[in-house]
Amino acid sequence: MKHIQVVILGGSANALGILRSLAPYAHCLVLLDDKNSPVFHSRFGYKKLVSSTKTDAIVDELKQLGELFDNPPILFISEEKSVEQVSLHREKLKHLYHLLMPSHQLVTQLQAKQHFQALAEQYNAPIPQAISIQSIEDINTGEKLNFPCVFKPLYQDAGYSKQFKKAYKVESLEQVSALYKKIQPIMPDMLLQEWLHGKDSDIYFCLAIFNENSELISSFCGRKIRSWPLNIGGTASCTNAPEAHQALTDITASFANKIAYQGLLGMEFKYDDVRKGYYMIEPTVARTDYQHEIATLSGHNLLLQLYRYAKNEPIPDFSLAQHSVIWRDEVADANALAHGADKSEPTPAQSYKAIQRLSDPFPYLFNLYQRIKRKLAPMKS
Numbered sequence: 475m476k477h478i479q480v481v482i483l484g485g486s487a488n489a490l491g492i493l494r495s496l497a498p499y500a501h502c503l504v505l506l507d508d509k510n511s512p513v514f515h516s517r518f519g520y521k522k523l524v525s526s527t528k529t530d531a532i533v534d535e536l537k538q539l540g541e542l543f544d545n546p547p548i549l550f551i552s553e554e555k556s557v558e559q560v561s562l563h564r565e566k567l568k569h570l571y572h573l574l575m576p577s578h579q580l581v582t583q584l585q586a587k588q589h590f591q592a593l594a595e596q597y598n599a600p601i602p603q604a605i606s607i608q609s610i611e612d613i614n615t616g617e618k619l620n621f622p623c624v625f626k627p628l629y630q631d632a633g634y635s636k637q638f639k640k641a642y643k644v645e646s647l648e649q650v651s652a653l654y655k656k657i658q659p660i661m662p663d664m665l666l667q668e669w670l671h672g673k674d675s676d677i678y679f680c681l682a683i684f685n686e687n688s689e690l691i692s693s694f695c696g697r698k699i700r701s702w703p704l705n706i707g708g709t710a711s712c713t714n715a716p717e718a719h720q721a722l723t724d725i726t727a728s729f730a731n732k733i734a735y736q737g738l739l740g741m742e743f744k745y746d747d748v749r750k751g752y753y754m755i756e757p758t759v760a761r762t763d764y765q766h767e768i769a770t771l772s773g774h775n776l777l778l779q780l781y782r783y784a785k786n787e788p789i790p791d792f793s794l795a796q797h798s799v800i801w802r803d804e805v806a807d808a809n810a811l812a813h814g815a816d817k818s819e820p821t822p823a824q825s826y827k828a829i830q831r832l833s834d835p836f837p838y839l840f841n842l843y844q845r846i847k848r849k850l851a852p853m854k855s
Contacts, residue, residue, distance in 0.1 A: 476544045478503045478520070480781065481536070481571065483527050483560075484552030485511025487803065487828040490837060491767030492550050493519050495777045503547075505535065510844065512829050512837040528555035533563040540570025548572040548784045550777065551761040554585065554630055561760065572784040574686075574737040575760040584733075584759045587628045587665045594754055597732040600725065601754045602746075604667035607654060613666075616647050622669040624706070625650055627661050634661040641706040643669060670744040670753055674701040675816065678715055678743040678752065680722040681769055683780050684736050690727045691789065692779045694769040695719045700815045702806035709765040710810045711802035713820050714772040716794050718745075721752060729754070738762065738780060768801040771826050798823035804830060 478501050482492050485506030490513040496502055497518035504513050504521050507528075514521050524535045540546070549571040551557050561581045564573055575581065583589040588606035595601065605615050606628060616623070626641035627634050638657055644650050650666060657664065675698060682693040697715040701707040715722075726741045740758030745751070762777070769776045774792040782789045798820035804827045811817060830838035 475503075475520075475539075475542050477501050478543055478547050479545075479785075480550060481505065481539070481547045482513075482519070482550045482552065483532065483556045485513045485527075486552060486764075487512055488552040488762055488764045488766065489513045490516060490829070491765075491770070492552060492762055492777060494831075494834060495767060495770040495775055496550070496781060499778055500548075500781060503539075505532070505539075510840075512841060515836040515840040516834050517836060518834060527553060528559070530559055530563070532556060532559055533566060536560070537566055537570065540567065543570070546571050548781055554759075554761065557581065557760045558585070574780070574784060576733075576735050576737060580733060580735065581759055584757050585629065587626070587756065590757060591665070591667075593733055594729070597729060599729045599732075599754055600751060602668040602670055604665055607650075607664045607666055608662055610651070610654065610658070613647055613651050613654060616650060616666050619666065619668050621645055623650075624667050624669055625653060626665055626667070628663040628665050631661050639703065639706060640708070643705060670746045670755070671748040672745055673816065674698055674705060675818075676745040676747065677701070677755070678718050678722055678745065679712075679763065679765075680726040680741045680743070681763060681766060681776055682723065682726050682730070682739050682741070683776065683783065684727075684730050684739060685783070686736050688731045688734050688736060690723070690730070691783055692774075692776060692792075693719070693723045693726065694772070694774045694776050695722045696765070696768050696772075699800065699802075699819050700807055700810040702803075702810040702815075704810060704813060704815055707810075708806070709763075709803065710806035710815075711800060711819070712765045712768055713798055713800050713823065714768060714795055716796055718752070719794060725752060725754070740766070764803075765801055767826075767828070768799065771801055771824070772799040800825040801828065802826070803828045 480500045480502040482504045502519035507526050525531045561578045591604050625644045677698040680695045683691040695715045699711040702710040740763040742755040743752045773795045800823045
């Protein structure tokens with residue numbers, strides 16, 4: 475345990491991508507709260523089950539562990555709730571771990587959609603118009619917006635996620651009002667934002683690292699191929715996007731510099747084919763994106779660069795790959811295709827699945843076992 479150099483928080487495919495990116499270069503320990511998580515079954519790294527990675531219990535766990543290490547390891551976070559806890563309690567942890575993240579005030583601002591909207595507007599960053607709705611009376615302020623719009627919660631909430639979609643495409647204030655009456659008892663804080671025109675494959679992302687002076691260390695840009703659920707969901711499959719690298723990096727770096735950002739930042743964009751430009755959608759703050767491993771698979775190991783930077787070691791330089799690489803969430807991409815998603819994707823291309831890898835087979839085999847077990851359960855009963 476003393477020789478651990480990297481600690482990873484979380485157990486999803488996101489955390490698995492971090493582990494696979496860094497295990498060849500560092501001794502890794504993964505803290506997770508579910509042994510059914512994909513990363514628990516990886517052949518790489520050490521694993522430790524904790525009571526929760528998303529509550530303040532993780533702070534005490536990190537503090538106790540931190541006392542055991544010979545040198546402070548670099549902390550990589552894969553979940554938004556974990557970011558909140560680590561950021562809030564950073565004074566307890568900063569002497570035990572390398573924590574490269576923006577101020578707690580900026581973390582909370584960027585994670586709240588209405589505050590991110592305000593920051594983007596304040597610094598003239600490209601973002602579609604929006605209003606926050608926190609009561610039924612606020613809905614009428616949406617008259618200034620151009621429909622269609624997207625209607626979504628201002629922050630992540632487990633209760634909301636169990637009952638409602640990640641986001642809704644709405645055509646009128648009447649539709650917003652009807653939806654809000656159903657949602658308000660569970661989630662009163664919502665955002666109504668002008669819809670960006672284009673397909674799921676017009677959604678791009680810039681993954682970047684910034685130093686303590688908010689200067690760009692490195693960046694990688696990619697593009698979704700398909701989302702699930704269609705039009706409003708998360709990444710089902712994606713590819714590298716060298717054609718958009720400079721434009722997206724410039725926008726992201728300019729915004730990061732103006733708000734004094736440091737650490738890992740993901741910025742999602744959509745190319746609006748009516749307005750003819752890239753518009754920011756939302757940031758991923760102080761943690762990895764779900765599809766972050768696409769950078770490593772494309773020959774640009776951004777997490778290795780962050781690891782080397784934190785250790786004050788020479789940072790490897792990666793050239794911009796021009797050949798296409800595809801990362802796909804096996805289940806989400808299959809669902810998207812089954813429900814009519816566009817089948818087109820870059821060819822020729824190297825294709826990788828988020829879970830299934832010959833070099834690390836057990837996460838997929840356990841996942842397959844679980845799926846078979848669930849299908850057989852009704853037959854037994």
